[in-house]
Amino acid sequence: MTYKLSEVGAAGASSPPKRERQSMYRAVVADELGPVGHYTLRHLPRPQLEAGEVRVALVAVGISYVDVLTAEGNYQVKPPVPFIPGSEAAGVVIETAPDVPDVSVGDRVVCGGWYGLLADECVLPRDAVTPIPPGIDLVEAAVFPASFSTAWHALVDRAHVRPGETVLVLGAGGATGYAAVQVAKVLGAHVIASASTHEKRALATGGGADATIDARAADWRDAVKAANGGMPVDVVFDPIGGAATDAAFRSLAWCGRHLIVGFPGGIASLRTNLPLLKGASLVGVNIRQFYLSQPDKAAANMAHLLDLASAGRLRPAVARNYPIEDYALVMAEAAKGESAGRIVVNLNMR
Known part of the structure; x- marks a missing residue:
């Protein structure tokens, strides 16, 4: 599981009252896979942490051609619904389960998975987040993994x-x-x-x-x-x-x-x-499949890549930043593949 989604309201449901929003987070969701018109930005209940999990306040989310292909239901593997797109992001840890000793609140991390990250926060297993070494911008980190x-x-x-x-x-x-x-x-x-x-x-x-x-x-x-x-x-x-x-x-x-x-x-x-x-x-x-079958090697690869990025030897290119409210434009642009550089949802933009 890349994310936890429970008690999702129907598409187009009204936003929750302001006093309830502390217990909610925002995510782009569809009840059925399909074109971008199937997706809406909704407030969802924040799930409780389970053993081995961390909660991350996301700062930036990278959206790729494959993310859009998966969201449309045209990828070679179909994810479950309701569905939140987004397979790479970066942010700051805001909560950890008691049995997670090696990640702390305030740590900057990159987040990876198959889906579930086009949101302003996420809950992930500890092994799906990697601490970011100094010298790497969070927006660039979001499109690195x-x-x-x-x-x-x-x-x-x-x-x-x-x-x-x-x-x-x-x-x-x-x-x-x-x-x-x-x-x-x-x-x-x-x-x-x-x-x-x-x-x-x-x-x-x-x-x-x-x-x-x-x-x-x-x-x-x-x-x-x-x-x-x-x-x-x-x-x-x-x-x-x-x-x-x-x-x-x-x-x-x-x-x-x-x-x-x-x-x-x-x-x-x-x-x-x-x-x-x-x-x-x-x-x-x-x-x-490499991540699923050889997780230790995949993690070692990522750690080495982040060290190279920290040393300035690797650096992704960001073409444009958009607020999460412009998710439809982001998905359409990623699907075209015409940009020289990556498209990023920046959660600090309004």
Whole structure:
């Protein structure tokens, strides 16, 4: 369970009287999965803490394409309803269960889960929150966990990227793509970033990309090869899918690794003779299953990533902040995927 939701009122129910609001919190909720019109901002009863739990006053919530896909009921796994979107956030601990000794009231933390965080506070198991080291802004921390943990798991745990290898990042101006650019540079790789707009390519350059490619260029494969000195690439980080997957796989070197991270562009039809001819690997990256099956390793990865962020070596890009009242605009913008940088609900905005 990522959150606790009880006694939810019907959609459109009137706000509770002011004198009762101390026992309430606000969240964006739908009784059935579907388009943004199904969702309303409601006051809900604050659940009591159970053993092993903490309560966090949220400062910022990141909303991604996957969050919207899940909210619409179009993700590959369907969550239970009533449903609160939001899978990453940051805030301050305001209450802990007696059996939680290592987190204290006042600690700044990042919060992760599959859903339940598009709210002004949340109750989570202790292992779903991670203390934030100094030097990391809470708004940036809110959009750090999912993207950077995915990029690290893909490039380190799955592809085993080595210094000097070339990593081609598709969708380099998106959330995970931009994180992958930075992680690949930390690993000592030569990074080629492919993105669809000038703004997104500029963002990738700012994140450390050694070269950028227009994702819509007619001579895209030739441009990728030229950006790598006429040589094929070692690793492809692919959060796009569709036609981009085939072209990128054909750009791989012998024993290359192609990381399948997502497929908003559609599910590709890759000819199976290509992996054989190249001795190459098609590698799936399922970050949710990784967290479920290897929680200790996932937690260690996140702790290491936060240390790198604290040292200034990793940093997410925030495009815009919105108040929670503008949740419909936030979800629509995240669904489009056109922003160079992340969209954040900032609970300090009114």
